Amino acid sequence: MLNKQKILRLRTIANPLKPIVYIGQKGFNDEILALIDRELNNHELLKIKFQDFKDQKKEITDEICEKLECTKISIVGFVATIYRQHPDPEKRKIVI
DSSP states (O other): OOOHHHHHHHHHHHTTOOOOEEEOTTOSOHHHHHHHHHHHHHHSEEEEEESSOGGGHHHHHHHHHHHHTOEEEEEETTEEEEEOOOSSGGGOOOOO
16 A cells, blocks of 8 residues: 555656547547556556546546556546555566
């Protein structure tokens, strides 16, 4: 579990990052969920931009975090930031 200090550290790290996943007209589906899972394994810290479904961004982000066992770091505007530590200590890119 991440405490407030670690979440603030992750927000600082995420600030210059660009969104990797975009949720648009096709909405949120299993294909997008698989993409997010793959990108979390590659990057650990990930930004998701909501081009559509902007009024559901909180609910969709919560669903992603529940299904993929990751942590919601923040939602600013239409961009959500999530984090999941890589299970293999040797492949971890972010040390907090």
